Amino acid sequence: MSKTLIRGAKVLGGAPQDVLIDGETIMHVGTGLPDADTEGAEIVEAEGKVLLPGLVDLHTHLREPGREDSETVLTGTRAAASGGYTAVFAMANTFPVADTAGVVEQVYRLGREHGYCDVQPIGAVTVGLEGKKLAELGAMHDSAAGVTVFSDDGKCVHDAVIMRRALEYVKAFGGVVAQHAQEPRLTDGAQMNEGVVSAELGLGGWPAVAEESIIARDVLLADHVGSRVHICHLSTAGSVEIVRWAKARGIRVTAEVTPHHLLLTDELVRTYNPVYKVNPPLRTEADVHALREALADGTIDIVATDHAPHPHEDKDCEWAAAAMGMVGLETALSVVQETMVETGLLDWAGVAARMSATPAEIGRAHGHGRPVSAGEPANLTLVDTAYRGQVDPAGFASRSRNTPYEGRALPGRVTHTWLRGRATLVDGKLT
Numbered sequence: 001m002s003k004t005l006i007r008g009a010k011v012l013g014g015a016p017q018d019v020l021i022d023g024e025t026i027m028h029v030g031t032g033l034p035d036a037d038t039e040g041a042e043i044v045e046a047e048g049k050v051l052l053p054g055l056v057d058l059h060t061h062l063r064e065p066g067r068e069d070s071e072t073v074l075t076g077t078r079a080a081a082s083g084g085y086t087a088v089f090a091m092a093n094t095f096p097v098a099d100t101a102g103v104v105e106q107v108y109r110l111g112r113e114h115g116y117c118d119v120q121p122i123g124a125v126t127v128g129l130e131g132k133k134l135a136e137l138g139a140m141h142d143s144a145a146g147v148t149v150f151s152d153d154g155k156c157v158h159d160a161v162i163m164r165r166a167l168e169y170v171k172a173f174g175g176v177v178a179q180h181a182q183e184p185r186l187t188d189g190a191q192m193n194e195g196v197v198s199a200e201l202g203l204g205g206w207p208a209v210a211e212e213s214i215i216a217r218d219v220l221l222a223d224h225v226g227s228r229v230h231i232c233h234l235s236t237a238g239s240v241e242i243v244r245w246a247k248a249r250g251i252r253v254t255a256e257v258t259p260h261h262l263l264l265t266d267e268l269v270r271t272y273n274p275v276y277k278v279n280p281p282l283r284t285e286a287d288v289h290a291l292r293e294a295l296a297d298g299t300i301d302i303v304a305t306d307h308a309p310h311p312h313e314d315k316d317c318e319w320a321a322a323a324m325g326m327v328g329l330e331t332a333l334s335v336v337q338e339t340m341v342e343t344g345l346l347d348w349a350g351v352a353a354r355m356s357a358t359p360a361e362i363g364r365a366h367g368h369g370r371p372v373s374a375g376e377p378a379n380l381t382l383v384d385t386a387y388r389g390q391v392d393p394a395g396f397a398s399r400s401r402n403t404p405y406e407g408r409a410l411p412g413r414v415t416h417t418w419l420r421g422r423a424t425l426v427d428g429k430l431t
Contacts, residue, residue: 003041004421005033006154009051009382011372013348021378024420029373042410044416046382052352054086054117054379056359056368057329058178058256059153059232059304060268062119066095071309071399073107076329077116077149077393079307079398081424083329084381085415086117086362087368088307092124099124099135101143108145116424120365123147125166125177129155134162137169148364153232154279156214158184163218167227176228176254176362179218181239186210191320193266193281196310201269203319206281208236215239219246219253231255233306235280239288244299254362255405256304257291257336260326264288266402274315274322275404278308295354297344302359305332327398331385331391334410340412341385352421367420378421389415397430429431 006019011029016148019029020038057080061387063071073090074272080088090107092098098107104121111119125141127133129152140147150170157163157179166177187210192198194205219242231243234255246253246268260278265285265332268276276282294300308325315322336355340346346354370376388411393401417425424431 002421003038004044004423005038005041006044006046006051009046010050012352013050015051016047016182017091019372020096021418021421022058024378026372026376026378032223034068042333047416049387050348050383050385051372052084052348052381053369053372054358054381054385054419055084055333055355056363057085057088057307058149058302058359058363059310060088060090060092060307060329061150061309062090062095063309064110065103069275069311073110073119074114075392075397075399076307077119078096078307080328080394080420080431081116081417082397083331084333084383084417085122085329085363086379086417086419088117089120089122089149089363091153092122092151093129097124097128099127100138104140104145104147105143109184115419116430117419118365118368120148120363121145122149122151122178124373125150125152125157126162131155131157131159131162132275134165134169137166137175141173141175146397148175149178149230150175151180151232153178156180156182156184158214160221161219164225167222171225171227175241176230178230178232179214180232181193181211181214181218182214183210183213192269193283195266195284197266197269198406203269208238208283209400211236211280212238215242219243219251222253223251225280228252233258233261233280233304234300235261235283235291236288237287240290240294240299242296252379254301255294255299256302257300258306259328259332260404261286261291261304262295262339263335272319274317275326275402276411277319277322278326279324292339292343292345295340302354302362303336304359305329310402311400314403323400327396327400327403330396330398331403331405331410334412337385337412338410378418380418381414382416384413384415385411387411389413
């Protein structure tokens with residue numbers, strides 16, 4: 001079995017320690033290891049760098065099957081490893097939709113074959129994402145993929161009866177419904193956040209209440225049923241207050257925020273650059289600050305990328321015709337460092353909780369999000385937090401380049417990623 005000695009790393013940002021990996025397992029964390037234990041080990045000099053548990057993304061679009069021009073399981077998981085992720089949850093809006101055991105098993109097998117990170121498929125809530133009939137939730141859970149998270153992301157489960165039935169169904173096996181909170185009748189023709197900027201630009205507005213009304217309904221349904229609901233890409237200050245109220249009542253709700261909603265605002269839409277077109281839309285500066293505070297105080301549980309790759313032609317066009325979405329796997333940790341760590345809102349232990357341990361717990365990603373301690377699986381990420389450089393999408397592992405950060409200086413760089421002790425990224429290069 002191969003050994004790796006990570007020497008002098010700041011585990012979760014703390015004091016420097018040595019971490020010995022033997023095979024798939026962390027064997028030692030501390031100092032003063034006997035030479036006999038480290039004999040033959042590959043040495044990784046990590047002085048000044050921060051060691052975290054491998055990141056877990058609860059919201060990734062890998063596009064395969066059906067839109068391999070945007071992304072594949074292979075390219076998406078390579079992007080994930082480049083960003084420090086050891087597990088991702090793949091959304092169901094593929095072609096065909098992942099609404100049967102057969103499709104989720106295909107995605108699961110592809111992840112296992114490529115081996116850059118673990119891929120856990122998310123099953124659709126409704127057949128074809130049409131919101132009319134429940135998909136094969138039980139069959140997907142009982143499949144080899146063992147699906148526990150279900151979502152029609154990209155579309156809202158807007159029918160309250162269907163949403164109630166889904167919550168009741170997944171309760172039987174401890175699953176969770178992840179809701180894309182968007183009341184479709186309030187966002188018909190919407191192009192950006194409804195507010196001052198949309199009024200000045202003459203673009204159709206996407207009101208905050210379209211998100212907030214669905215969240216309010218769904219936390220009440222979850223309370224009524226006694227089931228778990230997860231709110232995808234929460235984006236408004238009002239949504240934060242609803243989730244905070246629900247948690248205070250003991251309702252089983254969790255919520256995520258994307259890196260781009262922690263940093264970017266609707267003022268960027270003034271450029272008419274479609275790279276800033278996303279669902280939900282970029283909101284106001286006040287919303288950004290509310291989201292940061294909510295992530296810091298635990299109202300928002302996790303950071304999820306909503307990595308949404310698109311081919312060049314779907315973004316390099318006029319605003320109204322452009323697809324919604326941004327890639328995010330390879331820049332997420334840097335954005336969180338800038339918005340949360342460098343502002344003093346979170347320390348690195350807090351980042352580990354929100355980008356590894358808690359998403360793993362919500363999605364039941366076994367072996368991931370575990371402490372960096374002896375006896376645990378060696379799923380790890382090493383970060384050069386002192387690094388600062390401009391984002392160059394030409395170097396992305398993702399098949400798509402639709403990043404809103406091109407040319408922007410961001411802090412931090414993942415140098416190494418280990419999946420069960422195997423290095424998938426070494427000195428910033430995929431293996």
